[in-house]
Amino acid sequence: MLWPEFWDSFDSAIHSNVSLSPVGKMNYLKAKLNGEAAEVISGLALTNVNYEEAIRLLQERYGQNEIIINAHHTSRMDLPTSLSQTASLRSSYDVIEKHLRSLEALGEDIN
Numbered sequence: 001m002l003w004p005e006f007w008d009s010f011d012s013a014i015h016s017n018v019s020l021s022p023v024g025k026m027n028y029l030k031a032k033l034n035g036e037a038a039e040v041i042s043g044l045a046l047t048n049v050n051y052e053e054a055i056r057l058l059q060e061r062y063g064q065n066e067i068i069i070n071a072h073h074t075s076r077m078d079l080p081t082s083l084s085q086t087a088s089l090r091s092s093y094d095v096i097e098k099h100l101r102s103l104e105a106l107g108e109d110i111n
Contacts, residue, residue, distance in 0.1 A: 003062035004106070006032075015055070022051035029054060037062070065106050072099045072106075 014020060014028045026046055033041065040057050044050040062068075076099045082092040100110045 003058075004068065007059075007063065022048040026051040026054060069103060069106055069108055072103050075099055 010029070010032065014025050017025075020028075023046060026044075026048075029051070030038070030041070030046065037058065040061055041054040044054050044057075076096060079092060079095060082088045104110050
């Protein structure tokens with residue numbers, strides 16, 4: 001669920017920056033990724049031709065809005081039952097609101 005935020009930031013700062021070469025962009029990309037996302041492109045050498053392939057692989061894995069939308073709905077449905085204490089209720093409310101804002105940003109009707 002972090003991909004849209006990462007991609008928008010990376011796109012505006014690096015991907016759309018015409019003054020950077022593809023290998024420079026690839027270098028930035030590899031430096032910013034960790035965990036599973038880094039593993040997706042781990043076999044690609046730091047070359048000009050591999051930058052577009054890396055972007056394609058990442059978009060294929062993480063850029064599918066339907067998967068992201070489903071993950072938000074699943075996370076909302078799997079919330080643990082809140083205790084009847086103000087702090088617990090507030091925490092649950094905040095988590096629900098976070099998912100609703102994310103869904104709305106993805107174009108989902110949250111009403």
